[in-house]
Amino acid sequence: MADPKKKLVANIEADFFVDSTCINCDTCRQIAPLNFSESEDYSFVNKVTENDEEFIDSYKALLSCPTGSIGYTGTKKVTEIINEYPEKLVDEDGIQIYFNGFTSVKSYAAKSYFLQTSEANWLIDSPRYVKPLVEKFKAMGGIDYIFLSHRDDVADADKYAKEFGAKRIIHEYELSAQPDSEIVIQGEQDCDFNSDIKFLFAPGHTKGHLLFYLKNKYLFTGDHLSWSRRKDSINAFKDFCWYSWELQLESLAKLLEVDFEWLLPGHGMYKHLSNEQMRAELRDMLEYFSENN
Numbered sequence: 001m002a003d004p005k006k007k008l009v010a011n012i013e014a015d016f017f018v019d020s021t022c023i024n025c026d027t028c029r030q031i032a033p034l035n036f037s038e039s040e041d042y043s044f045v046n047k048v049t050e051n052d053e054e055f056i057d058s059y060k061a062l063l064s065c066p067t068g069s070i071g072y073t074g075t076k077k078v079t080e081i082i083n084e085y086p087e088k089l090v091d092e093d094g095i096q097i098y099f100n101g102f103t104s105v106k107s108y109a110a111k112s113y114f115l116q117t118s119e120a121n122w123l124i125d126s127p128r129y130v131k132p133l134v135e136k137f138k139a140m141g142g143i144d145y146i147f148l149s150h151r152d153d154v155a156d157a158d159k160y161a162k163e164f165g166a167k168r169i170i171h172e173y174e175l176s177a178q179p180d181s182e183i184v185i186q187g188e189q190d191c192d193f194n195s196d197i198k199f200l201f202a203p204g205h206t207k208g209h210l211l212f213y214l215k216n217k218y219l220f221t222g223d224h225l226s227w228s229r230r231k232d233s234i235n236a237f238k239d240f241c242w243y244s245w246e247l248q249l250e251s252l253a254k255l256l257e258v259d260f261e262w263l264l265p266g267h268g269m270y271k272h273l274s275n276e277q278m279r280a281e282l283r284d285m286l287e288y289f290s291e292n293n
């Protein structure tokens with residue numbers, strides 16, 4: 001719960017406020033970009049909500065803030081807004097993909113997703129363990145598998161695995177983050193889970209980072225590749241590369257051979273473009289990094 005006594009002076013007078021526990025993760029600015037803005041080391045409320053859409057987005061930002069740094073002092077009814085999550089992003093090709101909201105400080109606010117296919121329900125990385133999400137997942141048929149892209153974004157995967165009897169999938173090099181994971185991917189090559197789903201080996205950010213590749217179209221990228229809201233372009237995090245930037249560039253270059261239209265990252269924004277546009281974005285980014293290495 002945000003503390004009004006710790007309210008940052010940068011906030012304008014409004015029903016929402018940010019307190020000094022903010023870790024500047026960008027989540028609120030992604031979810032409610034009209035009402036939250038960035039100062040040097042934190043976010044603050046820069047605009048009063050002027051309509052229902054802005055109010056709902058601001059309250060969704062409050063729910064998703066990993067540190068509980070956003071407060072609401074107004075009197076509007078908010079109980080229904082909790083049902084906005086998981087929020088549907090895709091409903092086609094016989095699958096549904098949802099953004100879970102409720103980010104966790106344990107994974108520095110990385111996004112996680114809920115995926116329904118005709119064969120199984122998946123968590124792709126993990127949100128915070130909160131009752132409203134647990135109840136929604138139950139109503140949506142539970143969770144069969146939890147794919148963990150890498151060690152940083154596991155959040156409360158163990159609690160969700162226990163609650164739903166789900167199998168966690170992680171690479172052997174990342175296993176220390178969830179040592180009792182049920183399925184451990186070995187070796188340094190891509191592997192097929194079934195005819196629709198592949199796990200792509202993409203070392204660099206960490207030693208055993210995996211990507212979840214679905215139906216030759218949807219790529220869940222963890223912290224390997226993202227979409228930058230500021231630059232409005234594809235982006236990789238050179239300053240937050242923990243294992244090998246050279247290896248990460250090699251792994252990124254391999255994606256030039258991979259068709260995908262949906263980029264679904266941990267940090268940063270998700271994005272839908274054509275294959276050709278994604279490839280062009282990737283090529284431009286790789287060129288930039290080769291010239292500015």
Ligand code: SF4
Nearest residue numbers: 022023025026028065
């Ligand atoms: S979501 Fe919370 S922690 Fe993240 S920038 Fe906004 S107020 Fe700060």
Ligand SMILES: [Fe+2]
Nearest residue numbers: 152153205223
């Ligand atoms: Fe990471």
